[in-house]
Amino acid sequence: MSLLEEADETTDALPAVPAGASDDDALLEVRSVRSGYGNLPVLHGVDLAIRRGQTAVLLGLNGAGKTTTAQNICGSLRTWSGTIAFDGQDTTHWSTKRCVDAGIVMVPEGRRVFPELNVAKNLQVGAWSQRRDRAWVDEQLEQVLDYFPRLRERLGQLAGTLSGGEQQMLAIARGLMARPRLLIIDEASMGLAPVIVKDVFDIVRRINADGVTVLLIEQNVGALEVADVGLVMERGRVVRALTGDELRDRTAVSEALMG
Ligand SMILES: Nc1ncnc2c1ncn2[C@@H]1O[C@H](COP(=O)(O)OP(=O)(O)OP(=O)(O)O)[C@@H](O)[C@H]1O
Ligand SMILES: [Mg+2]
Known part of the structure; x- marks a missing residue:
């Protein structure tokens, strides 16, 4: 038997690729992640994958573990077990800074801005790791303000005096x-x-169209209108992934959300 034939035989003998196994197109892949606070477990094996260029929406009731999942992805909460891969690299135990440098950025709950700083300064803080490269920061600012004309008009205004929106x-x-x-x-x-x-969802759509992969965490099922995939989270697990027509089917979505 030739080496090639032998190799073929070995390949045939391998088990079929299991469901939920590695997705080559995935930018982010979360596998069997367990995590929590102190010794209180919250995530009981989270599995999800987001492909390059997609907008994914993570839905779930209060306390389902959505924010906890995001904190694991962006390095701000320790992953107890399981793996997180970003663009093919194992980022499971990376620091937040390393994750940001690799391109994983989280906008936290509760629109935390620095109220005592003006809009321009708040934006500069976002480019902190590039702060020594003035040209880079200016170019980025220009691009970002294209999405947000209202902010351009308010660059000198204290962030604490902006409306909620x-x-x-x-x-x-x-x-x-x-x-x-x-x-x-x-x-x-x-x-x-x-x-x-x-307005917010329209801007998200534009950001995504410009090549940024997006993960929206939402309780508002209206977010599914901008979604390529809807991930339903329940008690520390992703229990369903909705795609295509299922995303626009309000009954399917409500059923998925209610379990
Ligand atoms: N800092 C913390 N210390 C202890 N428990 C926490 C902490 N943060 C969250 N939890 C608990 O973890 C569980 C999941 O919380 P998480 O914030 O991930 O839920 P969520 O799906 O984002 O909910 P919501 O929609 O209300 O934001 C909850 O039971 C919550 O009480
Ligand atoms: Mg939350």
């Missing part, structure tokens, strides 16, 4: 200043009027 825009804009490859936005729509929510 404007503060959310600023929080997203600050995240974009780091030039993310994966932008995670935690509950962007919370507490905003529907018309502002629509």
Whole structure:
């Protein structure tokens, strides 16, 4: 038997690729992640994959573990077991700074801006790791302000005096200043009027069209309108992935959310 034939035989003998196994197109791949706070477990084996260029929406009721999942992905909470891979690299135990440098950027819940700093300074903070490269920061600022004309008009205004919607825009804009490859936005729509929510989702759509992969964490099922994939989280696990027609099917979505 030739070596090639032998190799073929060996390949045939391998088991079929298991469901949920490595996805070559995945930019982010989370496998069997367990994590929690102190010794309280919250994530009981989270599995999810987001492909390059997708917008994914992570849905789930209060306390399902959405924010905890995001914190594991961006390096701000220790992963107890399981793996996280970003662009083919094992990032499971990377620091937040290393994750940001690799392009994983999170806009946290509660639109945390620096109220005592003006809009321009808040944006500069987002480009902290590039701060010595003035040209880089200016170019990035120009690009980011293209998405947010309202912020351009308010560069000198103290962030604490912006409206809720404007503060959310600023929080997203600050995240974009780091030039993310994966932008995670935690509950962007919370507490905003529907018309502002629509603006936020429209901007997310543009950001995504410009090549940034997006993970939206939402309780607002309206976010599914911008989604390529909807991931339903329940008690520390992703229990369903909705794609295609399922995403626009409100009944399917409600059923998935209610278990
Ligand atoms: N810092 C913390 N210390 C202890 N427990 C925490 C902490 N943060 C979250 N938890 C607990 O972890 C569980 C999951 O919380 P998490 O914030 O991930 O949920 P979520 O899906 O983001 O919910 P929400 O939609 O309300 O933001 C909850 O039971 C919560 O009480
Ligand atoms: Mg949360």
